[in-house]
Amino acid sequence: MTLASMTRKYEPRRLPEGPRVATTAMIASLAAEGYETVAAPFGHALVEAAKKDDKIVGLSADLAKYTDLHIFAQAMPDRFYQMGMAEQLLMSAAAGLAREGFNPFATTYAVFASRRAYDFIAMAIAEENLPVKIVCALPGLTTGYGPSHQATEDLAIFRGLPNMTVIDPCDADDIIGMVPQIAAHDGPVYSRLPRGKVPSVLTRHKPDYKFQLGKAQVIREGKDVLVISTGFMTMRALDAAEALARDGVDAAVLHVPTIKPLDTATILAEARKGGRLVVTAENHTVVGGLGEAVATTLMTNGVTPAFRMIGLPDQFLEAGALPTLHEMYGLTVDSITNRIKGWL
Amino acid sequence: MTVESRSFAASNTSLALRAWNIRRKALLMGEVQGQGYIGQALGVADVLAASYFHALNYDPKDPEWEGRDRFLLSIGHYAIALYAVLMEAGILPEDELETYGMDDSRMPMSGMASYTPGMEITGGSLGHGLGIAVGMALGLKRKNSPAFVYNLMSDGELGEGSTWEAVMSGVQHKLDNLICLVDFNDQQADGKSTAALAQGDELAKWQAFGWHAQRVDGNDLDAVVAAFDTARASSHPGPRVIIFDTTMCKGVDFLETREITHFVRVEADEWAKALAVLEEGKPQ
Numbered sequence: 001m002t003l004a005s006m007t008r009k010y011e012p013r014r015l016p017e018g019p020r021v022a023t024t025a026m027i028a029s030l031a032a033e034g035y036e037t038v039a040a041p042f043g044h045a046l047v048e049a050a051k052k053d054d055k056i057v058g059l060s061a062d063l064a065k066y067t068d069l070h071i072f073a074q075a076m077p078d079r080f081y082q083m084g085m086a087e088q089l090l091m092s093a094a095a096g097l098a099r100e101g102f103n104p105f106a107t108t109y110a111v112f113a114s115r116r117a118y119d120f121i122a123m124a125i126a127e128e129n130l131p132v133k134i135v136c137a138l139p140g141l142t143t144g145y146g147p148s149h150q151a152t153e154d155l156a157i158f159r160g161l162p163n164m165t166v167i168d169p170c171d172a173d174d175i176i177g178m179v180p181q182i183a184a185h186d187g188p189v190y191s192r193l194p195r196g197k198v199p200s201v202l203t204r205h206k207p208d209y210k211f212q213l214g215k216a217q218v219i220r221e222g223k224d225v226l227v228i229s230t231g232f233m234t235m236r237a238l239d240a241a242e243a244l245a246r247d248g249v250d251a252a253v254l255h256v257p258t259i260k261p262l263d264t265a266t267i268l269a270e271a272r273k274g275g276r277l278v279v280t281a282e283n284h285t286v287v288g289g290l291g292e293a294v295a296t297t298l299m300t301n302g303v304t305p306a307f308r309m310i311g312l313p314d315q316f317l318e319a320g321a322l323p324t325l326h327e328m329y330g331l332t333v334d335s336i337t338n339r340i341k342g343w344l
Numbered sequence: 345m346t347v348e349s350r351s352f353a354a355s356n357t358s359l360a361l362r363a364w365n366i367r368r369k370a371l372l373m374g375e376v377q378g379q380g381y382i383g384q385a386l387g388v389a390d391v392l393a394a395s396y397f398h399a400l401n402y403d404p405k406d407p408e409w410e411g412r413d414r415f416l417l418s419i420g421h422y423a424i425a426l427y428a429v430l431m432e433a434g435i436l437p438e439d440e441l442e443t444y445g446m447d448d449s450r451m452p453m454s455g456m457a458s459y460t461p462g463m464e465i466t467g468g469s470l471g472h473g474l475g476i477a478v479g480m481a482l483g484l485k486r487k488n489s490p491a492f493v494y495n496l497m498s499d500g501e502l503g504e505g506s507t508w509e510a511v512m513s514g515v516q517h518k519l520d521n522l523i524c525l526v527d528f529n530d531q532q533a534d535g536k537s538t539a540a541l542a543q544g545d546e547l548a549k550w551q552a553f554g555w556h557a558q559r560v561d562g563n564d565l566d567a568v569v570a571a572f573d574t575a576r577a578s579s580h581p582g583p584r585v586i587i588f589d590t591t592m593c594k595g596v597d598f599l600e601t602r603e604i605t606h607f608v609r610v611e612a613d614e615w616a617k618a619l620a621v622l623e624e625g626k627p628q
Contacts, residue, residue, distance in 0.1 A: 082516075083513060088505070088509055093479035096480035096483060097486075098479075099464075100480050100484060123468075124476055128457060
């Protein structure tokens with residue numbers, strides 16, 4: 001290892017033409033124009049669930065305000081535990097509370113749960129199959145703060161963990177539907193969390209949409225392309241499908257909010273339908289996420305459509321403004337639209 | 345069940361016999377498997393005897409009795425010692441002794457909650473126990489339970505950062521129902537614990553964090569019992585710790601002097617010798 005072989009980024013770089021975009025604040029609204037937003041849907045949904053389940057308690061490791069858990073902490077202060085800047089303790093204490101019959105929701109950033117506290121989640125929570133709900137903000141590429149805050153591999157990490165249910169919700173509709181369902185789930189859950197002003201997307205495209213734990217749902221029908229997507233990439237895929245429609249390309253969108261257990265029956269049924277190009281789209285490295293999970297499902301069941309993956313590269317990503325980074329790494333509506341057109 | 349109806353009320357004399365029985369069972373299990381963390385089991389036997397036959401509330405017929413004091417074995421590799429005391433307490437049947445470490449046994453080499461009645465947590469990955477104990481102590485307080493949570497850990501776990509996260513949290517949440525037991529035998533895998541990470545003044549350290557702290561000879565049963573009594577009865581508004589200085593392989597002198605005692609090598613012909621040496625020291 002020499003210094004020269006390290007990835008240095010401090011050579012001066014040419015600033016882009018036109019108006020400059022500052023590094024996005026940590027609380028970044030991902031909503032495109034035209035979508036309504038809901039403030040702190042997780043916090044409010046947890047308060048509602050906790051009114052019906054007196055075993056629900058909330059724990060944070062110094063990020064309650066940044067995981068929308070402060071709504072719960074304000075509404076039910078005697079059921080909120082501040083564990084300090086101590087993510088290993090956060091998970092251990094949540095395990096202890098679960099052992100005593102409580103239903104803990106532990107929140108932090110996705111990087112800190114997946115990287116720093118993994119052993120504690122694995123041994124104290126997952127191996128014991130305890131009903132701890134780990135709900136984590138800043139998943140994938142949702143901050144411009146660079147690799148210290150970008151959890152681009154969390155789905156791969158938690159997919160590999162036995163007993164763990166893994167969820168990547170798209171929007172406020174998913175979160176509001178998800179919270180009571182994971183509260184009732186008797187086992188450990190890892191969920192990503194869009195927080196702050198969260199767009200309401202799915203019900204705009206499919207008014208009767210309701211989150212169902214473990215289920216993939218077709219949000220939009222189409223005969224040329226099947227986009228299988230998760231997280232906010234479903235929102236981008238739906239917008240891309242509208243753009244593609246203007247060019248005469250008919251794209252279906254299958255939303256897969258539960259990554260594990262994967263709804264293989266629905267994925268196989270949709271992938272078997274009439275020779276469509278199948279594209280996966282996720283806000284996560286292409287290593288070990290939704291795309292590889294879908295590919296494995298298709299291959300092991302003898303379903304072999306034309307198949308492409310949209311996701312983040314196997315790299316530590318750059319710091320910068322979030323819109324710039326989404327463009328750089330191909331998560332924008334335009335990028336999805338253009339790549340699908342190129343693959344057809 | 346209350347403190348008064350504790351399953352075993354024991355004099356110190358009978359505690360000595362309990363400790364001896366724990367050592368003997370651990371040696372017998374070690375002989376069955378040909379190996380085991382015998383040094384730790386022999387060293388911590390007095391602390392375990394005082395725990396299960398003086399301090400803890402539990403019902404041997406119902407290891408999950410809601411009113412029990414929780415005893416967490418953070419050090420999963422000490423499982424052989426806990427199995428010995430669980431047998432001595434009647435929670436595990438003695439006739440399972442010969443299954444230790446075998447296929448299909450309820451007593452695997454490292455302690456796991458899903459295998460063994462009376463094993464509260466899966467230990468082994470070190471530095472987990474005290475954090476889980478914090479969560480259980482919080483949970484017991486939510487339930488207005490008078491039960492205590494005991495967490496038995498090793499001096500090696502004082503090197504794990506997660507231990508100190510839990511130390512601070514216990515004080516923050518005023519967990520006066522949490523008692524941490526540290527087996528300080530100054531041995532870890534690569535040698536002396538105090539040679540691996542600077543320990544400083546352990547007693548002063550815990551006190552500085554806000555814990556009620558005691559440090560006693562963990563192989564002096566009277567001192568051990570008194571420390572448990574003091575920890576339970578204290579009006580200190582936060583958690584309590586007892587640091588027990590113990591001697592690895594205590595009770596079997598020719599093993600005590602082995603240079604490497606973390607995973608002590610006992611030759612096949614030495615088990616009988618060890619049992620014989622132990623026999624000579626049997627309390628009357």
